[in-house]
Amino acid sequence: MGVGKRVKRVLIVVAGAVLLVVGVLLLVLPGPGLLLVLAGLLLLASEFPALERYVDPVRDRAMKAAEDSVSSPLRIAGSVLAGLALLAAGIVWGTVKSLPFSGWSTGSSLILSSVILFALLGWSYRRVRTRRTAVQRG
Structure with missing residues (x-):
């Protein structure tokens, strides 16, 4: 394995581990914990295929949490x-x-945290709205 590939692998593993650890911390603190855990797992699974089995369950829970965050006008307002x-x-x-x-x-x-929150809120809202429109049409 060449030096460039080793450096790339180390950077991917470090970034994945940081995202995973920050995501786990944000599970108990305010923030998009599950989405960061998912991002970290996706990066780590690209280097360690044994982790692939954890990706789908975390993805399902992260998407459910994103949908729940915009499930009512009160939650959106909050x-x-x-x-x-x-x-x-x-x-x-x-x-x-x-x-x-x-x-x-x-x-x-x-300020960056607020921008991330608004971006995730907008993404979640568009995702739920798109799904509801597809269900109503189909």
């Missing part, structure tokens, strides 16, 4: 409010110097 709160907190932490861990490193991570 998610939008959480995203707006993260965005506001990021701006405040970036600009108010008297807060603990103040600065744009903390602020930008909160």
Whole structure:
């Protein structure tokens, strides 16, 4: 195996492991835990085929969680409010110097979290709407 292939493999394994660990942490913290676990598993399964058997069950649960997150107007409103709160907190932490861990490193991570939340919310909503339209037509 050439050096380039080894480097690529190490990078894939490291990225997969990081996504998997962060995803597991986000299972108990607010965030898209199952989707990150799925992404990590997909990367790791590309290098370790024995992990393929875990991909489908995690994919099914992640897609169910994504659909549940937009199953009612109340849940959508709650998610939008959480995203707006993260965005506001990021701006405040970036600009108010008297807060603990103040600065744009903390602020930008909160803002990035809100952007990810809105992107996942939009993706989930479009996915559910597309499925409902297909079911109504078929």
